[in-house]
Amino acid sequence: AQSVAQPEDQVNVAEGNPLTVKCTYSVSGNPYLFWYVQYPNRGLQFLLKYITGDNLVKGSYGFEAEFNKSQTSFHLKKPSALVSDSALYFCAVRDGVISSGSARQLTFGSGTQLTVLP
């Protein structure tokens, strides 16, 4: 079974400081990893993904994430936080099988509320 852990329910950071939102995962085989962001009263929006290749993945709004296979982690980072980055962030994982027979299910973490203080 696949799983995702986001160990921090809440992360607070001052505007202009770097931010990190942590994620660790467990999956059989090679992982496909995703980060989503949810603003209040909205659906989840895709931020970035790791499929293969470079361990540092760049995504929307200046976010990036680093895949670390040995630590089974996929932490979300941004060099300089903005107040507008305040939102709920979800990490998700699925196995890397491309199958025509069935949908590959995405498993989500419980979410981390990021608050950027002005």
Added chain:
Amino acid sequence: NAGVTQTPKFQVLKTGQSMTLQCAQDMNHNSMYWYRQDPGMGLRLIYYSASEGTTDKGEVPNGYNVSRLNKREFSLRLESAAPSQTSVYFCASSDFRRTGELFFGEGSRLTVL
């Protein structure tokens, strides 16, 4: 582009009432999903449909039924609503033959009294 559209956005039901949440996507995706979101629990998969004509149970299917009406539409039905089904429901779609990122609707907030 509309993406994934859900209706209704808000609904209040009494215990025992039934209702259907509608979802449609215009991205020609094969797979569609229904999730529920509860505080501190992230998103939990209720049902999914890998392709038109197929449906499968997810993590929390009890009390729900689904219908994949055609490639575009995937509905979620509560036959006899219970207070435990008070939640925010999200429909999503993806092309699982590729990398499979999900595209979400705006959500439907359901309250069961």
